[in-house]
Amino acid sequence: MELLKLPRIRKIESFIISIPRETPYLGPLGPDEQINERGYLVRKGNRTIYPSSDMSVLVKATADDGTVGWGETYGIIAPQAVTCIIDDVLGPVVQGREIGDPMVIQEDLYDLMRVRGFFGGYYGDAMAGIDIALWDLYGKCVGLPVAKLLGGQRTQRIAAYVSGLPGRTMNERLATAQDFQARGFVAFKYAAAVSFDGIVEEMRALRERLGSQAELMVDLHWKFSAQEAIQLIDRLMPYRPYFVEAPCAPEDSLGQVQVGTAIRVPLALGEEWHTLYEYRARMESRAMAIVQPEMGHTGISQFVQIGRMAQAFHMKVIPHASIGIGIFQAASLHASATLPNCPMHEYQHSVFDRNLRFVKTTMRCFNGYFEVPEGPGLGTEPADSVWQYLVPKQNVK
Numbered sequence: 001m002e003l004l005k006l007p008r009i010r011k012i013e014s015f016i017i018s019i020p021r022e023t024p025y026l027g028p029l030g031p032d033e034q035i036n037e038r039g040y041l042v043r044k045g046n047r048t049i050y051p052s053s054d055m056s057v058l059v060k061a062t063a064d065d066g067t068v069g070w071g072e073t074y075g076i077i078a079p080q081a082v083t084c085i086i087d088d089v090l091g092p093v094v095q096g097r098e099i100g101d102p103m104v105i106q107e108d109l110y111d112l113m114r115v116r117g118f119f120g121g122y123y124g125d126a127m128a129g130i131d132i133a134l135w136d137l138y139g140k141c142v143g144l145p146v147a148k149l150l151g152g153q154r155t156q157r158i159a160a161y162v163s164g165l166p167g168r169t170m171n172e173r174l175a176t177a178q179d180f181q182a183r184g185f186v187a188f189k190y191a192a193a194v195s196f197d198g199i200v201e202e203m204r205a206l207r208e209r210l211g212s213q214a215e216l217m218v219d220l221h222w223k224f225s226a227q228e229a230i231q232l233i234d235r236l237m238p239y240r241p242y243f244v245e246a247p248c249a250p251e252d253s254l255g256q257v258q259v260g261t262a263i264r265v266p267l268a269l270g271e272e273w274h275t276l277y278e279y280r281a282r283m284e285s286r287a288m289a290i291v292q293p294e295m296g297h298t299g300i301s302q303f304v305q306i307g308r309m310a311q312a313f314h315m316k317v318i319p320h321a322s323i324g325i326g327i328f329q330a331a332s333l334h335a336s337a338t339l340p341n342c343p344m345h346e347y348q349h350s351v352f353d354r355n356l357r358f359v360k361t362t363m364r365c366f367n368g369y370f371e372v373p374e375g376p377g378l379g380t381e382p383a384d385s386v387w388q389y390l391v392p393k394q395n396v397k
């Protein structure tokens with residue numbers, strides 16, 4: 001039997017997309033929050049900057065036979081930092097490589113800048129965008145879904161939890177949750193950064209409104225010291241949270257361990273980490289029970305290694321979802337569908353639902369479940385309609 005001759009990578013391109021939205025991510029502006037001249041806002045609740053539009057970086061990988069693969073990564077703040085790294089550093093290095101080598105290429109790209117300290121942040125995001133595009137390209141060239149290339153697909157659908165309950169008042173937020181409950185969703189997470197009526201009060205109100213069957217989670221948005229978090233989580237216990245997320249500052253790794261071992265509810269961490277190395281130390285110290293890899297930061301190659309290492313530590317994987325048009329969401333579903341320890345996936349309904357029209361895909365989130373997209377590669381590509389939101393790289397706003 002003859003070996004399949006795989007093409008090589010001819011070029012890598014990057015694009016910045018900015019899709020306007022009426023209500024900013026996480027919900028309406030709070031007291032003293034405003035959008036600045038660059039289109040960003042700072043959430044007072046967690047002192048973190050967010051975009052007012054849906055900004056994303058798309059990556060196009062073209063093989064020398066003309067086949068095209070698509071990736072996507074974080075472009076939500078300073079997207080030109082990511083596209084500059086892709087265009088100037090990573091893309092030209094990848095040129096000429098064989099398309100069957102995405103995991104090896106990811107390792108090579110990681111090595112390029114590690115001794116200079118660039119193994120995360122914007123550099124990691126740029127690597128992730130290319131990695132996703134290369135897996136998609138590989139799948140298209142061999143005619144297989146990415147999940148199959150990763151070792152096998154366990155499922156065609158993955159349970160989805162409703163993330164974020166945007167609304168000006170508590171009543172509006174509760175109504176949003178009830179609306180999703182009526183449509184078949186059973187798990188809900190709210191965001192402490194916009195819990196203007198109080199974190200404990202919001203969980204109590206959700207439990208009363210949604211009943212005993214609902215699963216409730218809260219994202220604490222890195223707001224607390226370890227002791228503050230432990231006290232707060234004690235006060236949440238009567239409302240039976242399924243998990244609590246990110247209580248302490250990302251750099252407070254000892255605080256995370258302190259919280260994770262003191263509380264009697266699973267701690268979920270990881271959305272801001274890029275590689276196995278950031279996960280490993282926290283896994284060894286049992287800081288968390290649930291890891292939340294973000295595909296836009298990790299790429300597929302790191303994501304699946306993180307997921308399988310989590311399995312070795314008997315931890316669950318409940319992946320993070322963020323602002324994008326749906327390509328890294330599709331990648332996250334493919335990678336999640338290969339894992340034995342992924343009970344559900346975050347569903348950013350306020351982003352996913354409105355941007356689904358900008359991708360050609362069978363991917364859906366319906367009746368409490370994501371459908372993993374079908375077809376070769378990721379089965380998900382930008383639709384023509386997205387290009388009206390292409391932003392020149394020197395003029396991002």
Ligand code: MG
Binds near residue numbers: 245
């Ligand atoms: Mg979070």
